[in-house]
Structures are given as C-alpha cells and as structure tokens.
Amino acid sequence: MVESFEQILARPTIFRERDVLSPHYLPDVLPHREKEIEKIMLGISPVLRGERPRNLLVYGKTGTGKTCSVKFVAEKLAAMQSSAKVAYINCRIYNSRYRILQKVVKDFLPQFDKAGYGLAYFYEKLLDWVESDGKILIYVLDEIDVVKDIDDLAYTLTRSNDELKKGGVSLIGISNKLSFKEKLDPRSRSSLFETEMVFAPYTSYQLKEILKQRAAKGFADGAIDEAAVNLAAAIAAQDNGDARYALKLLLKAGEIADESGAKLATDAHVEQARRSVDEDVSFEAISTLPRHQQIVLCALASLQLEGRSYSRLSGNGNGNGNGNGSSGSNGLLSGEVYEKYVQLSRKFRAEARSVRWYREYLSDLEMLGLIAMEDSGKGQRGHTRFIRLSYSPEKVIGLIESSVFGEKGALDA
C-alpha cells in the first residue's frame, strides 16, 4: 500500500534538525578555525574606522571551512552597524565581471536592476551608491578562480577606488586552486591579492570535534553512536580532510538509519553511507564522461554480465560462440574488451578509436576509480591486464544508456 504524505511526515526520525548537517549551515562556533577567523577579522578591521581594508585571498581545498569562516566574519561585521556592506557572490553562478556587478546592484540597489543595462551603467550606479555616504563595499567572491574575465574585474575594482572620493571597495577572494594566482596577469595579481592566507585541511581529530558539534544539534539525543562520528571523521580525514564530505557521510548515515527504522545511527550506517556517497560521485562521473569512455565501460559491463571473464581460444573464426562461461573472475583481458568496444561503437553509431587510444581511455577510467586493472604478470602470455568494473555492471549499463538517450540530439548531424 502507498503511504500518504501525512504518514510519511509522521514517520519517526532520528534527526532533530537536519539542516544542521547541510554544508550551507553556518554554526555559531566554528571549531578549529579560530585563528583563521581572527586573521580575517584583523584584516578587515580597518573598515570599522571607515578605511578601506586590504584585499584578501583565501586558499584551501574543498571542505576546509573557507566559505564558512568568511561568511562567519561577514555576519559579525553586519551586526556591527558600520558603513561596511558585504556582497557575497558565488562565482560559479556569477562568473563574469558583468554578472558580478549586476548581482551586486540587484542585492543593494534593486530599483536599478533591469536586464539589458550595460556594464558602465551598473558601475556608475554602484560608485554613486558607495560614494553617497562613504560606504566600504566588500566583494566576497567565492570560487573566484572560475571568473572568466578576472583581469578585467581586477582592473574595474582598482579603478573604482581611484575614482571614488569617499568610501572604497575591497575584495575577499576564495579559491580552492593554489595555481589560480599564476595564471593571473601580474598587474592584477599585485592589486588583487595584497594579503593571502591558506586554510589547511582538517585533521581527523578536528573533524571529529566538528562532527560532534553538528551531530549534537542535528540528531536527536542519543540517536547517534560515537563510533559513527569517529568513523565518519576518520574516513573524511583520509580523503583530504574535507569537512563537507564528513558531514555528508553523517547525513546519509542518518537517512539510512531512518529508512531501516533504526533508532540509532551506528558506524555500520556510516560505512554504508560511504559506499552510497562514493557510488553517487562515481555515477555522476560516469554520466558526464566522454562518449567513448562510456562505451568502453559499457563493453566491460556487458562482458561481465555475460559472465565470461576468461575466454582465450585460438579462435580465428570470430564466432560469437559464448556458451561456456568459465568464471575465473579475475577480470577481462584488455584485447577482449577492445573487441567488444568496437562492436558496441557500431551499435552506438560512433567510430571506434584506435587500440592505442583505447588504452589511454582505460588508464583514465582507472584514475577515476571506475575500473580496476591488474597486471597479468605470469600465467597469461606476454604482458596484459585484467580489467574489472568497480561497480555493478547492471547499474553502469543502465546509467550509460540513459545518458546516451539524454543527449540524442547530438547523435546525428
């Protein structure tokens, strides 16, 4: 029978407040980022005296608390009633100078936000606004490395400060690519990044503290095992110390526990969550893979489904004589998979790539962790490899077929 919405809503849950586990949640206290926060506050403190703070660039891998820390400081600042205005902009969405200015106008001067105005118009309006009572406008540019015309943007910002008689603009850039600075024009480099700081990945211990704090708020009392928290922290610490990943594990573990009707989320649930999250990531990767790598995966998957993992006969006759599936299960031979790949390419109406390139595909797929390869060593003639899919063949095939149908527009032409 089908549950009604009311019933679904009334289901017991071990969460108290799920949102606390979301990566966007901003807690009152950010454990193990006290020093960084202090440094940011120090950096922008001139604003309290009505002076323009130095520009700041914050580096760090994903899930090291960069965005959280900056937002945290921004909120503190907003509560101070100063002349400072903070414009938070996610550059993944607003990825050009024009869009960024437009977004700021929209946030602070909605009356002037009309599509179709030129860059100069927004620029003028913003300058007037900043100048009117000597405001300090701080742009917070999250994921600044994806801005396309970053050099132009740098120029625009420095020019603003030259033209302003009162007030000023400054910038806090957040980037997870350390290489970002190198590809910048030297002039914008020096003007944009007067100070910089690096966020180190969290250690396992630090992650544990963070998770504990969130779990205490997010889960009902006694609904999560300490071992679960520890495991999630340990897994994430191994994986670049990404707090976002750690939180995702906890959230997922809670959901899994809920679904199975458990009243306690345990380390077993976390382990399950890890598999599920990894799978999600991989499946996402698969569906965005180039066509031919998808076909290679498909070839591998269908051979694995047919159950023959070892079929080296003298065979000159091509003969799709399958029949005996000797399930050695060490994986498939690379030549065998290539044949299937060529065959499938025809089916997908794509021109098969050469063997050489096929090997490149294989090593790409291996690096993505989608397949596992093992050197034959001895036993097999010469030097070859046994290839295995890391995930269930059924799922992989289903996924690829749907993603091929999804973009059938590109098929012909």
Next chain:
DNA sequence: CCTCCACAGGAAGCGCAGGAGT
C-alpha cells in the same frame, strides 16, 4: 634458440578549434 603473439606505452605527427596578436 628464434619467431610469433598479445599486449604496454613512448614518440612523432596530424587536423582541428579557440584564443592571441595585428
């Protein structure tokens, strides 16, 4: 022993698209 097979992976080169320079 040599040769062949089945494969790995390096080097060179080719056609193309997109960006820089003029």
Next chain:
DNA sequence: ACTCCTGCGCTTCCTGTGGAGG
C-alpha cells in the same frame, strides 16, 4: 576581420616484454 599559434584528441609507428610454439 584576418592570420598565427597553441593545445587537444587522436592515429601511426615503434620498441619492449614475456609466454607459446616451432
């Protein structure tokens, strides 16, 4: 607007490895 350059995806060719078979 034009060319020129460069990086990318790919092919071709080549050398190397190690068991199988003559």
